[in-house]
C-alpha cells in the first residue's frame with residue numbers, strides 16, 4: 001500500500017487524515033513539532049492497523065525544514081506516493097496591530113513549506129509518473145479576510161497554486177487537490193486567537209473534513225469545498241456580491 005506523508009499530523013484534520021490512510025492499510029510519515037503527540041499517534045496506528053509509521057519532528061516554518069523532511073525520507077528509503085501538505089495556522093486581529101513575525105511565520109508555514117515540499121517530492125513523482133498531493137487550503141482562500149488578512153491570503157495562494165500545478169502535472173499522471181473547509185472544530189481556533197468566537201461552535205468535525213479531503217484526493221479532484229453551504233455560496237453567490245458588502249459581512253463574522 002502507498003505511503004502518505006502528512007504534515008500537521010499531531011492534531012485536528014491531519015491526525016484524522018493519518019488515521020484514514022492507515023485504516024486502509026497505508027503506511028504513513030507523520031510530521032509536526034510536538035513529538036509526544038506524534039509518538040502516541042504512531043503507537044495507535046501501528047497497533048490498530050499494523051502499518052509502518054515514521055515520525056519526523058520538525059518546525060516547518062524554519063528555513064531548510066522541507067529539505068530536512070525530504071532528506072529524512074531518502075535516508076530511510078521511504079518513497080512518498082501521497083504528499084499531504086496540511087500543517088498551517090491562522091491569526092486573528094487587524095494586520096497593522098499584529099506582530100509582523102507571526103504573520104511571516106504563517107507565510108513560511110502555510111506557503112513556503114508547502115511549495116518546497118511539493119517541489120522536492122514532485123521530482124520523484126514525476127520520475128515514477130504517479131503520485132497525489134493534497135493541500136489543505138480553506139474556504140478562506142476564495143474570500144478577502146479582514147481581521148485575518150494574512151491567513152486568508154495564504155490560503156488564496158494555496159488554492160491558486162493547486163489549480164496551476166494540477167493542470168501542469170496532468171500529463172505526468174500526478175493529481176493535486178485543494179481541500180477547502182469552512183470552520184472545523186480543532187485546535188485551530190485557539191491557535192488563531194479565536195477561541196471565544198461563535199464561528200466554530202457549529203463547525204464540522206475533523207474526521208468528516210479529513211474524509212472528504214481524502215476521498216477527493218483519491219478521485220484526483222482539483223478543489224474540494226467540504227462544507228455544502230459554503231460550496232453553494234462560493235460558486236453561486238460570491239460572483240455577484242460586491243466587495244464592499246462582502247468585506248463588511250466577513251469582518252462581522254470574524255469579530256470576537
Ligand SMILES: NC(=O)c1ccc[n+]([C@@H]2O[C@H](COP(=O)([O-])OP(=O)(O)OC[C@H]3O[C@@H](n4cnc5c(N)ncnc54)[C@H](OP(=O)(O)O)[C@@H]3O)[C@@H](O)[C@H]2O)c1
Nearest residue numbers: 008010011012013032033034060088138183184186187188
Ligand atoms: N480548523 C479550521 O476551522 C480550518 C478551516 C479551514 C482550513 N484549515 C486548515 O486546516 C489545516 C489543519 O488545521 P487544523 O484545523 O487541523 O488545526 P490544528 O488542530 O491546530 O492542527 C494544525 C497542525 O499543524 C501543525 N503545525 C502548526 N505549526 C507548525 C509548524 N511550525 N511546523 C510543523 N507543523 C506545524 C500542528 O502541529 P504542532 O503544533 O505539533 O507543530 C498541528 O498538527 C491548516 O492548514 C488550517 O489552516 C482549518
